[in-house]
Amino acid sequence: MLLVGGGGAAWLYHDLVGGIEQEHVTDKLGTDRPKKLNRSLNILLVGSDTREGDNARYGVGMTGARSDTTILLHLSPNRDQAVGISFPRDSMVKIPACKKEKGGTVPEQFGMLNAAFAYAGPTCTWKTLESLTGIHIDHFVQVDFAGFKRMVDALGGVEICVDKPVNDPRAELHLKAGKQTVKGEEALGYVRARYSLGDGSDLERIERQQKFMAAVVDKATSGSVLTDPAKTYKFLKAATKSMTTDDDLDLAAMRKLADGLKGMSAGQVRFVTVPVERYAPDPNRVQWNEELAKPLFEAIRHDDELPAQTTNPAQGQPAPLAPGKVHVTIVDAGGRDALVNRVANQLRQRGFKVAEKVEKADATPASRLVYAPSAEAQATALARDVPDALLTADTAAPQDGVRLVIGKNGVRLAAPAINKIGGGVKAGRKLCD
Structure with a gap:
């Protein structure tokens, strides 16, 4: 989707769309779904490990398919930022009841995330992630092994960096140490290998995949792929040959998305992983850390578009305090x-200087931000993160800070802004650093 944005080849879409397989999803997702809060776009990206068709050579005798890679790509309302959230396939999660493509229903159950895809296809993964994250998903795009190889080859290969030589016949992967460009089988082996690279965990493999995807973004945005119509067409033809989408991601939707992404650069694209912790019953599995994951999901859900008129600090309006x-x-x-x-800890995590000691006061019905006139800038900055507390100026309040008085009605912290989500892999980085 990112590569479509700068191609300038909309006139070729009619030829390309014919190669995309589409799946009807509306009746399978049901009506009990998260509400869409703004103009942001959330696209579920699924890498399938199906062994059908061109993929048969990767597993003789193997049947069925699972989601080998699952990423939720969030495009901000103004299309000026993109965040890809990776979900480990070994995550133990609650899978809702799902309708199968050919009829029948899979009952609600607890199991690995990638099993949802095996039970009832991409719509079951879609339904599972919506129920767990509270994020409204707009579309899905599914690509298999053969499609991945064709897309990498259409880019002319992707540059990677490994710290030591790799010789892994099982993954058909043979690499020298240092920077190098991989294509086809080598590229597929690099992103799928679990035992010859890293510590063998799915989390390490996800980080490697994120670095690879960041390199793909770099290659596409820094070279001529997006400015040369012939190269753009070659890439899109390779992509659509092995792509499945929902039936709402039609020609008009693709064109609209393309128009909004034309100005996005590599530095505006990041990849992060949902926070996880050890799953006690099975050390080979993980579970999501709900306390850390919730703020991430809230940030994605509430990524409201910027106001039409923004004030330039250089024109007399002071920048908000950090x-x-x-x-x-x-x-x-x-x-x-x-x-x-919890509020104290979360404010510390966001960088605020919170006093260690919590003071006690008589109960009040409503929460307030109490500040002296000299601390108005501090109160304004805190109010962005604590929108429910009433701003209350008080000349008798301490001059050097703000008092957050938490009353009986409690207090709610606003979701952190998308551009404040830390960690992960950012496109535009230098390899081997």
Whole structure:
């Protein structure tokens, strides 16, 4: 989808769309879905390990298919940022009841994430992620092994970096140390290998895949792939030959997406992994860390578009204070202890200078941000993250900070902005650094 954005080859789409297999999804997803809150676009990207057709050589005698790679690609409302969230296939999750493509229903169950795809195809993975994240997903795109190889070859290969030579006959992977360009079988082996590269875990493989995808973005945006119609057509032809999408991702939707992505550069694309922790019953599996994952999901859900008119700080409006310059004292005035402690920890994680000691006060019905006039800038900065607390100026308040008084109604932290999501792999980085 990112590569479609700068191609300038919309007139070729009619020829390309005919090669895409489409699947009807509406009746399979049901009506109990997360609401779409803004103009952001969320696309489920699935790498299938099917052994059918051109993929038969990768598993003689193997049947069925699972989601070898699962990524939720978030495109901000203004199409100025993209974040890809990887979900480990070994995640233990609750899979909702799903309708099969050829009839019948798979009952609700608990199991590995990639089993959802095996049970009832990409719509079951779609339904599972929506139910777990609360994020509305707009479309899905599925590509198999053969399609992946063709796309990499159409780019002329992708540059990678390995710290030592690799000789892995099982993965058909033989690499020298250092920077090199991989194509076809080598590229597929590089992103799928589990035992000759890294520690053998799925999490390490995800990080390697994210670096590879970042390199793909770099190759596409820095070279002539997006400016040369012939090269663009070659890539898109390779992609659509082994692609399955939902039936709503039609020609008009692709054109609209393409128009919105034309100005996006590699540095505006990042890949992160959903926070996970050890799954106690089975050390070979993981489970999501809900406390850390929730803010990530909320940030994706609430990534509202920027206002039409933005104020330029250089034109007299001071830039908002950074969290590190905001000193916060938390006052418990009737809030629940668990909530008070959680708010304190989350504000520290966001960079605010929160006092270690929580003060006590008589219970009040509503939460407030109490500040002296001299600390108005600090209060304004904190109010962005604590929108429910009433801003209250008080000349008797301390001059050097803000008091967050948590009353009986509690307090809710706003989702962190997409551009504040840290970690992960960012496109535009240098290899071997």
